[in-house]
Amino acid sequence: MARKASLSGYLELLPAERLTELHMLDTLRQVFEVHGFSPLETRAVETVETLLQKGEIDQEIYAISRIHEDEGAGREAKLALRFDNTVPFARYVTENAGHLAFPFRRYQIQKVWRGERPQAGRFREFSQADIDIVGDGALPFRCDVEIAIVMARALEALRIGEFSLRVNNRKLSEGFYRSIGLTDTAAVLRIVDKLEKVGPSQVAEELRRTAGASAEQAQRALELAQIRTGDGSFAEKVRALVGDEPSALLQEGLDELSELMSVLNTRVPGRAMADLSIARGLDYYTGTVIETLLHGHEDLGSICSGGRYESLASKGKRVFPGVGLSIGVTRLLSALLSSGELAASRSVPTVVYVTLRTSEDWGAAQDVADQLRSRGISAEVALSAEKFGKQIKYADRRGIPFVWFTDDLGRHEVKDIRSGTQEETDPSSWAPPTEDLTPQIIRKTEDP
Template identity: 55%
Template sequence: MSNKPTPLSGFPELLPEERFVEQQVIDTLRRIFELHGFAGIETRAVEPMEQLLRKGETSKEVYVLRRLQAGPDDQAGTDRSSLGLHFDLTVPFARYVLENAGKLEFPFRRYQIQKAWRGERPQEGRYREFTQADIDVVMKDDLPFHFDVEVARVMAEALSAVPLPPLRLRVNNRKLIEGFYRGIGASDPATVITIIDKLDKLPAEQVSALLVSDAGLSEKQAAQCLQLASITSSDTSFVEQVRALGVEHELLETGLAELAAVVDGCAAVRSDRFEVEASLSLARGLDYYTGTVFEIYMVGFEFLKSVGGGGRYDALASDGRNTYPGVGISFGISRSLVPLMSRGLLSSDRKVPSVVLVALNDEESRPAGDAIAQALRAHGIPCEVAASAQKFGKQIRYAERRGIPYVWFTGRDGGHEVKDIRTGEQVAADPATWTPPEQDLRPQVVTSNEEQNT
């Protein structure tokens, strides 16, 4: 009988070189978030089930937390008063704001990079355990609109700095589409929104039929909705395209102005690696959002669907007396990185952090090798001593397999030389002063230029 463990689907575990890529991405995001004044927090892994289930939609995906030997007096099963693992970072953040409102300074800019758990069917890009990065701005009672622009710009700047395929930020506004639907005389805009949101899964003809049968629209009204949904633009030209449809409503005008402000506000961060697109078919959980909505896609990997998203909540949290509106965006770190790494499109150039392998002449020289390694570490150079005093050729191959770029040799006369095994160059060196080029101090992320097969 084999003792080999069976892998658990949906719980990705990274190899050391993959974990380094993830850490580099996290460090980059953290650095840029903090440059913009966002403070990092981490919330607990569990929340009361009554909090996790209050939106209803994800009740089948929540992992319940209970003791294996739970007795009759323990909270257990699916009791709403028991505990569950959080499935996103928004629910715990809302609770965090309420619990700490008296200690926080508003506007509260927060970033959170943490694991979450969701009991959905595992597939590429969708996991049961995953890491994501969220940024939000929260105010008390009233949140000025310019924060919608700020969070989009900050996330765009951060994602432009990480080693990913080009990204597209799709933006829309609930007020715009709801105002349009009211302007054409739709009696149930919420149902129209829900149906239009199916356009990425169903053909337009089928969506049109649903608008007539389920939302009570005429064929002409359904055609108008599809016309609106077909509009995309990388600039504010969408405003005139919408107005050309001849629909008028005060809420529509407000939404147009807000969406134009977000698109204009992100102009400075556009590049060949990051584009911003007004996309008027975007709906994204509009039961919860009240204005701007976002979705993030990786170009060439659209089959993953969105790898991030968010929007504006005018009631992110409320204690009955005070309301805390917020706006934010979430980016799926695991959702984006794991598919790239599994295809060999993203890795690091070494499997260990070591820059130097200190070679041994024999086992008796190990204490001297340890002293050399300590001297190197004293000025910030990661290194390790050879595992055994094999022939130098085998010690060099040991370094090559791990991607360690330098091997340190000590002569019988006590002199020191260091060899760059990539180039073959070998020079005299002093362990107290020698340092490699800065780019060698840490593993480097390596991206593949191979054609991306989707």
């Protein structure tokens, strides 16, 4: 991962690294599907108008055009590459609502593009893995709970190390800000969301300058943001700050976050933290908000984030509320590969390299390989009958663990070139140890 890229911001992987990425994608797909999420793929290109519905991100959009424009090109809609999976998904839901069964559960693993400055962990082209549950008109709160559980289980299945889901509820935050006299809650949420990046003093200053907060209001907003608990005790801390009876909005946020924390601590114990500094800067979030911290890689920021939205997708008077979370797969992968924490046990899927005694044996060697392949064992056949020592060295360089030999009498032997063990065998029944059947993804603290 320390290789110099010929084009900055675009990641190209070596074979072993790509196997690690595929393992991550397959693991996510399996976890999502076992929880009932359907696969979805949307087009790479959207109209600029569609993408700009999310907010002021025009500097991040890659606009596209043909090199040779037609005379009528000026009348066509301006096009751009998608910068996330959420906005295209909202468009997809409104266009296909008549063909979907709600609540609609989907996962989507695709490339996205952003025109931002490349730096460590930031790419112009990268893969995201999203899950969402979308309703028609209404969506039960338990969907917020379920989607958090599913994502926690997906991250556990990836074996990326210890992580924490940092959860909050914007109803709670907004209700509290209103209770202390701050009416521009959208501005306050955006400012508080910067707390970890700029620190409390700068947040307080910006609250006073931008959101019209007094020094006392700014201090109380910071007191709320500093509440962090691993259980439901955050609710008492909030009530202690409010003093009087909480407003209906604040109480609804407290109830929802309490339920979320309770169920998460039951289903995925030790993974959730109620963190009332989490706000998510985008205005369309309306309730649950989640960010995920990977311990030991705090510099990455949130590796998985999202939340509840009531009207990201709409069609006339028909509204499609939803809740969703997204993992920045490429960002996470590059960090773990660079640190050496995650690696593939070998660089090729091939289990067996079938050698040639003579050039005329190539057809017979293919028969051996096909018998192995028919039982799901990846096999590769030598292209020329070099000395066995050279064929073994080639297999070793490729990372292939087993080498197959056939003598002039048709007897078969297989050699584990890692241990040197060689035994007589039969291509119709031989199988490698289970751990050798496919490349294994290991952490540096684990044995291959």
